[in-house]
Amino acid sequence: MKRRELVTKIMSTELITLNHSNNLVDAERLFKENSIRHIPVVNGEDIIGMLSLTDLLRVSFVDTYQDNGSNVDTAVFNMLSIEQVMAKNLVSVSSTQTIKEVAEVLAINEFHALPVIDDQKLVGIVTTTDLLNYLLEQY
16 A cells, blocks of 8 residues: 555546535535535635535435435425535645545544645545545555
């Protein structure tokens, strides 16, 4: 296993983002269409939060999200804004950090995704799935 490999090796750079002015219905659509679990929320070029599928499910009172025939009651989504539901106090990493350093941040904070930010610009996202896939490649 390479000890000093940078997070750039495993992070996603083709980002799907939400604007803070989008709504939770938009978020639900992006989660489903792209089979993802975390979406950075931006205001212009600034990242202001992170919305997870878990956050969305928590406010929707739905536990059958994966069923093909189920639709979330959009009335609940229309009562709340993305900014009310997203995580705001973000911890981020930079692209110059190693995979090991990123794994430590994920483990210590019990996060499942971290934005990768360079010079105050969102350049990627790294998830626990990215980390696990990297570890599996090593064996």
